[in-house]
Amino acid sequence: MMVGNRLGAAAQRAVGNDRYGPLTEPRLVRWLLIGIALVFLGFFLIVPLALVFVKAFEGGWHTYLEALRDPIATAAIRLTLLVAAIAVPVNLVFGLAAAWAIAKFRFRGKNLLVTLIDVPFSVSPVVAGMIFVLLFGAHGWVGPWLAEHDVKIIFAVPGIVLATMFVTAPLVARELIPLMQAQGDDEEEAALTLGASGWQTFFRVSLPKVRWGLMYGVVLCNARAMGEFGAVSVVSGHIRGLTNTLPLHVEILYNEYQFAASFAAASLLTLLALVTLMLKSLIEWRTSR
Amino acid sequence: MEERGTVLETDAGHLPAPLPTPLRVTARRGGGRRLPGGSVLPGFGLSLGITLLYLGLVILIPLSTVFIKTASLTWAEFLAKVTAPRALAAFRLSFTVAFVAAAVNVVFGVIVAWVLERYPFPGRRLVDALVDLPFALPTAVAGIALASIYAANGWIGQWLAPLGIQVAYTPLGIMVALTFIGMPFVVRTVQPVLRDIDPEVEEAAASLGAGRWTTFLRVLLPDLVPAIATGFVLAFARALGEYGSVIFIAGNMPMKSEIVPLLIMIQLEQYDYAGATAIAMVFLIASFALLFLINFLAWRRHRREAPEVES
Numbered sequence: 001m002m003v004g005n006r007l008g009a010a011a012q013r014a015v016g017n018d019r020y021g022p023l024t025e026p027r028l029v030r031w032l033l034i035g036i037a038l039v040f041l042g043f044f045l046i047v048p049l050a051l052v053f054v055k056a057f058e059g060g061w062h063t064y065l066e067a068l069r070d071p072i073a074t075a076a077i078r079l080t081l082l083v084a085a086i087a088v089p090v091n092l093v094f095g096l097a098a099a100w101a102i103a104k105f106r107f108r109g110k111n112l113l114v115t116l117i118d119v120p121f122s123v124s125p126v127v128a129g130m131i132f133v134l135l136f137g138a139h140g141w142v143g144p145w146l147a148e149h150d151v152k153i154i155f156a157v158p159g160i161v162l163a164t165m166f167v168t169a170p171l172v173a174r175e176l177i178p179l180m181q182a183q184g185d186d187e188e189e190a191a192l193t194l195g196a197s198g199w200q201t202f203f204r205v206s207l208p209k210v211r212w213g214l215m216y217g218v219v220l221c222n223a224r225a226m227g228e229f230g231a232v233s234v235v236s237g238h239i240r241g242l243t244n245t246l247p248l249h250v251e252i253l254y255n256e257y258q259f260a261a262s263f264a265a266a267s268l269l270t271l272l273a274l275v276t277l278m279l280k281s282l283i284e285w286r287t288s289r
Numbered sequence: 290m291e292e293r294g295t296v297l298e299t300d301a302g303h304l305p306a307p308l309p310t311p312l313r314v315t316a317r318r319g320g321g322r323r324l325p326g327g328s329v330l331p332g333f334g335l336s337l338g339i340t341l342l343y344l345g346l347v348i349l350i351p352l353s354t355v356f357i358k359t360a361s362l363t364w365a366e367f368l369a370k371v372t373a374p375r376a377l378a379a380f381r382l383s384f385t386v387a388f389v390a391a392a393v394n395v396v397f398g399v400i401v402a403w404v405l406e407r408y409p410f411p412g413r414r415l416v417d418a419l420v421d422l423p424f425a426l427p428t429a430v431a432g433i434a435l436a437s438i439y440a441a442n443g444w445i446g447q448w449l450a451p452l453g454i455q456v457a458y459t460p461l462g463i464m465v466a467l468t469f470i471g472m473p474f475v476v477r478t479v480q481p482v483l484r485d486i487d488p489e490v491e492e493a494a495a496s497l498g499a500g501r502w503t504t505f506l507r508v509l510l511p512d513l514v515p516a517i518a519t520g521f522v523l524a525f526a527r528a529l530g531e532y533g534s535v536i537f538i539a540g541n542m543p544m545k546s547e548i549v550p551l552l553i554m555i556q557l558e559q560y561d562y563a564g565a566t567a568i569a570m571v572f573l574i575a576s577f578a579l580l581f582l583i584n585f586l587a588w589r590r591h592r593r594e595a596p597e598v599e600s
Contacts, residue, residue: 266434
């Protein structure tokens with residue numbers, strides 16, 4: 001825009017409403033680059049998206065609904081919702097605590113702590129599942145003790161929840177830490193000076209300040225919790241109707257060549273992803289205003 | 290690492306929660322008493338306590354099982370597991386294909402970031418939002434979709450098959466899946482840097498007679514390199530450990546198209562915990578090295594940018 005002003009309105013009109021005005025590439029190069037980008041994204045994003053829905057509805061609405069009304073499918077959907085309903089709030093509390101500690105205070109080892117929060121991002125999902133098998137499995141550290149007391153964690157719901165918590169742990173914290181750091185504590189200090197209690201300051205001042213970032217973190221965390229496959233696959237045991245989450249249900253149907261049913265279940269997860277992206281864009285649009 | 294960890298924990302245990310009174314404010318402003326965490330805000334002990342407890346219980350203790358289990362192996366056992374021909378083949382495949390996929394993402398990621406930042410075209414906002422799809426789409430869904438598309442009778446596969454190109458069930462298919470999974474990283478690290486480059490530097494280059502290509506190579510690219518490097522390492526790290534999107538399209542033939550995460554999975558299913566742990570250990574060391582590299586790159590970028598922020 002500044003460039004446009006300096007060059008005058010006529011020049012700007014000549015090159016279109018482009019921030020980079022005359023400093024841009026020849027039209028041919030521009031269209032070529034746009035073309036390359038769109039073809040690349042088309043092959044890798046649009047085609048897979050379209051395929052999921054086309055395959056899901058290949059047998060018509062009736063087969064689609066049938067596939068989702070199947071008792072094993074509904075059990076998988078229920079389990080997926082349950083896992084997210086536990087993992088997301090827990091990670092929300094963790095994310096708020098971690099961001100508060102890291103953004104508001106100075107202490108030794110802070111950089112190490114920030115790095116540790118990122119660890120689950122760089123650990124393979126399969127390894128993330130494996131560590132819980134090593135800990136709670138039949139041959140694991142506390143496995144024999146758990147078996148004696150008739151507590152099942154591996155190949156049961158608690159293992160799935162734990163693996164999901166591990167994988168999604170950084171998501172809320174990662175959104176909040178830079179946001180809280182950038183915002184500073186002036187408002188909080190003012191609230192405290194005016195006599196607000198610590199919790200009042202937190203709920204009435206700090207939380208509203210970060211609400212959009214928080215919402216974005218929760219949305220991402222939820223998408224990841226509902227969609228996690230590798231880590232959950234290791235600890236689940238694939239017991240139909242009991243320990244199959246929706247992504248595992250998709251896998252089993254696909255491997256049994258029940259493609260229409262598999263893609264029907266996959267279409268639900270795809271809708272979840274699309275809603276997540278929509279909310280993300282919405283939140284970004286709200287914060288940029 | 291051990292030592293620093295303990296310091297953290299004692300900090301959390303012994304520091305009392307500060308009282309949020311106006312007195313504290315004056316105390317700090319007067320430079321008198323040392324406040325926990327160096328701030329007047331309350332909740333230092335509580336928030337750090339929750340953070341460390343959760344990190345410890347959910348991340349550190351479970352992860353330590355890999356190290357302790359590995360330590361129970363003798364050096365010879367460990368080497369035998371890790372250098373078994375099948376393991377070596379899996380390592381070679383995983384590292385090579387992840388590297389190639391990350392490299393593909395650098396080329397196309399820079400183009401996509403450039404186009405999204407600089408060229409207005411219809412639907413740009415929508416395309417920009419869709420770039421994050423691989424973050425949000427469950428990997429199993431990506432896996433079955435890509436496998437169906439690139440199978441010999443699939444939407445794209447049927448056009449490639451007559452040309453003698455087989456994508457699904459070959460290492461090429463693995464590369465396709467890993468490219469998908471790593472795509473947002475380069476785009477999203479390069480985009481903000483591209484946005485922040487002052488148009489004046491390009492004007493200066495143009496007024497000195499540089500063409501667009503020269504300007505890009507000599508003026509813009511050096512500024513983009515740290516972001517590109519970060520994006521590459523992030524995409525590579527993600528691709529290395531990826532499981533869900535790969536197994537459907539990979540074919541999963543031992544020695545040929547079996548990635549490391551799948552090998553770990555198979556060994557776990559066969560109750561070969563020692564083998565799975567030894568391979569996971571090598572993988573964890575690689576991930577930590579990459580994590581360190583990512584943080585180092587971020588720190589360097591931060592240092593480069595810091596003086597500008599202050600001025």
